[in-house]
Amino acid sequence: MTDTSLTPDRILDTTEQVLRRFGPEKATVVDVARALDVSHGSIYRHFPSKAALRDAVAERWLHRVASPLQAIAAADGLADARLRRWLEALIALKRQKVRGDPEMFATYVALAHDSQGAVERHVAELLGQIKAIVDAGCADGVFLVADAAAAARAVFQATARFHHPAHAAEWNDPDIDRDFEAVWHLVLAGLKGGAG
C-alpha cells in the first residue's frame, strides 16, 4: 500500500526528483505524473495548482534550513557565542547547498522567489530564533539592547551578504571569511551596547 497509494509526500519527493532532472523551467506536472505512473489529473486531487505544488516544495526546502538552526538557538551557553555559532551554521548550510549542487540551489531559489509567502514565514522563523538568542543574552547581561526584535532584524540584515541567495556568487570570494569577521565585529559591538 505504501508505495502504491498517492500521498502529498510521495508527490513532493517525486517533484523534487523531476525538478532536479529537468530544472524549474522545464519540469511539468505531467512529468511528475509520469514519474509516479499516474494521470496528471490525480496530482490535482492533492495540490490545487502547479504553483501550490511548487510552494510546497519550497516550503519543505526552507524548513530543512530552519530546522537544524532551531537546535542551536535553543542550546545553553553564552548568548554571544551561541549567536556566532548560529550565524556560522546558517552560512555554512547555504554555502554547502550552493557548492554541492549549484543548479539545484538555483532551482530552489527560483521556487522560493515565486513563493513569497513561504519565504516570509521562513524569515520570520529565523528572526524568531535570533530574537530568542538576543533575549537570552539580555537576561544574562551579555547583550544590552532596547528592542530585541529590532536587534534580531538588524543582525540578520547586516549579515545578508553572507547568507542571502542574491549574494551567492560572492561566496566564492577568497576574502569572504575575513569580511564576515569584520561585520561580526560591528554587529557584536552593537549588541553589547558599546555606544549607547
Add this chain to the structure above:
Amino acid sequence: MTDTSLTPDRILDTTEQVLRRFGPEKATVVDVARALDVSHGSIYRHFPSKAALRDAVAERWLHRVASPLQAIAAADGLADARLRRWLEALIALKRQKVRGDPEMFATYVALAHDSQGAVERHVAELLGQIKAIVDAGCADGVFLVADAAAAARAVFQATARFHHPAHAAEWNDPDIDRDFEAVWHLVLAGLKGGAG
C-alpha cells in the same frame, strides 16, 4: 561640426536613449547607428565591440553615483555624522533611480552585471571614500578601529540591503528606514570600538 561629427560621447548619449527605448535585450548596435544616422560600421571605429560600448555606458552611470558622494566624503565635520550622511546619500541616490524609472534601473543593473570590471572599480572607489571618512574619524578619536580598510568594507557590506541593487525590491518595504536605523546603530557602535 559639433552635431555632425561622430564622437564617443555622442555615441554613448544615443546608446542610452536606445537602451531607454528598447531595453537591454533588444537594443542593437544597428539601432544606435540608425538613431545617429550613420552606418553601424562607424560605431566600431570608436568602440571595439558591443560589449565595450555597454561597458562604457555602465561606467558612466556608475560614475554618476560615485561622483556626488565624493563631495560628502571629503567634507568637514565629525566623521560619524559624515559617514551617516554619506550612507544616506548613497541610499537616497539608489532609491531615487529605481523609483524614478524602474525599467531604466533594471537596464543599468543588467549592464553593470555584464561589466564586472566596471563594478569592481566602482566599489573600490566607494570603499576608498568610506575609508577616508573612517581614517578621519580615527584621527579625531571619534572612531577606534585597527584596520580602516577592513572597517570600510564591513560598513559597506553590513548596509548592503539598503543600497545593493539585488535588494531593490525590498526598498518599498514600509519598515526599510527603521531597519536601516537598527543596522546603523550596530555599525556605529562597532566603529566606536564599544566592544574591543
Add this chain to the structure above:
DNA sequence: CAGATGACAGATTTCAATATCTGTCATTTC
C-alpha cells in the same frame, strides 16, 4: 462512493525556417 482516469479548451512552449545582428574589411567619399 472515494479515488483515479483521460478527453478537452485555452494557454504556453517548441521547433525550424526566416530575418536580423555582430564584427570585418575592401571600397568609397570628401
Add this chain to the structure above:
DNA sequence: GAAATGACAGATATTGAAATCTGTCATCTG
C-alpha cells in the same frame, strides 16, 4: 588619406504553426 560605407559570413533572434501543458470535469473502477 582619414573617416565612413555597405556587403559579407557566421552567430543570434524572431516568427508562426504544431506540439505540449494546465486545470476541469464527466466518467470509470474496485
